[in-house]
Amino acid sequence: MMFDFKTNLGQAQFENPIFTASGCAGSGKELSQFFELSELGAIVTKSIMLKARSGRATPRMAETPSGMLNSIGLQGPGIDQFLELDIPWLRQQSATIVVSIAGESVEDYAVLARKLRSVSGISALEVNISCPNVENRGQVFACQPATARAAIEAVRRNIGGELPIIAKLTPDVTSIADIAEEVVAAGADAIALINTVLGMVIDTNSMRPKLAGKTGGLSGPAIRPIAVRAIYQVHERLPHVKILGMGGVSSGRDAFELILAGASAVSVGTATFGNPTAAIKIKEELREELISHGFDSLREAVGYAHREEARS
């Protein structure tokens, strides 16, 4: 019997569950030197904003034990140039495309959604409401239920009926399941978990914060247990809402762990920085992992770690 690797997030169907993570693959061009982009379940593009943005000053990066801090600050060309150059190129590669958007205001999210509603060849929209690299912590929409709801509602109202919305959340909150419930009520079809965790490194030679932006987002294997916890909690609260899991996945075993917690698809982020072909390796390892555990399909394994609680 053929192993079934297919998955879905809301209405969007994907051939396999391994995606790139937004901000860790650009718009795919650089990685296409190393593998066929169409081999992955989807390419999730770097979160794009309304206007061109320089991002934050350097240094923007500090390696940490089993991880790294980044403080890029959403550098990018803005939505118009992105739609003109990057989307047509990705379509030419036959890549499955998930576009990630980020805004500074609720209105930004509304305008971005309107610009994307008529664009063909996009499978889903990731709405990044949780980038930690902003000057004002109040701009992290996913930190408060009301602002999280407002941003997702703005996208829902403007995107039209078809395109699934994936709301990307931060684990830096008291109850991530409460925020997840709020964004689903506001119209999100799926949840992306987790964005990077806010952190800081102080250079003990200069005795100042190492990053120019002082704080940064922690990623890599160091945060994987946080991702597993967040996915587990949200899947427990909202078992019918699909989850795109991410956070320190660098092997098929790691991806399997997130799937057991409740993820229906898994994004590979920081592992790509260390190894340009990481996502392809992880995809093959995950297939073997699922088969060796006796699963005939990916879907059977989603949330499998919850089964004991369900019985008791």
Next chain:
Amino acid sequence: MSSINKDAKQIMAEIISNKRVGAYHHIVFAVGEIANYARPGNFVAIAVGGVNSAMVLRRAFAIYRTIDRGSDGGLLEIVVAPHGAGSTWLTNQAPGFKVDLVAPLGTAFGIPTEPVRALLVGGGYGSAPLFGLSEVLKGRGCRVDMVLGASTAMKIYAPLDGKRSVNSLTIVTEDGTTGVTGKVTDVLPGIIHTSQIDIIYSCGPMGMLEAINRIAEENGVVHQCAVEEAMACGIGVCMTCVLPIKGEDGEIRMLRSCIDGPVVDGASVIWGAKRTIPAGTWGRE
């Protein structure tokens, strides 16, 4: 844009030799056909620490030189300063060990089409890519003067065959343990004048490159430099290694030193912008 790192390959490369030279290690890898494609100024990104290492990022090294010996025999050489956990791990690996290596990466030094008078300036192990560059320039009929500087004699990297590839070599150390006492910038104006230099190529710490650039501008000399900035991926996806560069359209953009560099036109860099985004930069908030 689809030409990004078009010759780059990821391979498991065996260490052929690993020898200590002064404060550094000279390491040779068997890389097959990658050797055919590497140009002076390109770099290599190597995974460090072995499987399950807590060091999740590759380390980038300028390519010292490559030796093309047919389809299987290509060699790639680097010079490593063991100053962090990753580079120290690499210098401890014995011949026969295989490392995960991606190369050639980045933008190489531009080679003039006419024979010119070139001055190559290296700081510490920043001298490494300059010897291969010198050979290419000499092959084009250029005159090549070289200045190497470091804090002390142990940190000058100048192998014998490298010395032979240049018309003149000046060594400068801050403590005077070898050569002229002082900094490379002390001797540059004199050499620029006496050798009537047309172009400066440089590689070394950012502070040194900035000082060289000032002298190049004062003397009306073109300056190509290999820059460095904290880098996570080395292949252009992470956007950490950016620096402000003024384009031909006059716009300042935060460009990636891994892809748009490491070799850039010194006159286009907005120097002294560390820890800031310069006013007028495209997309500045």
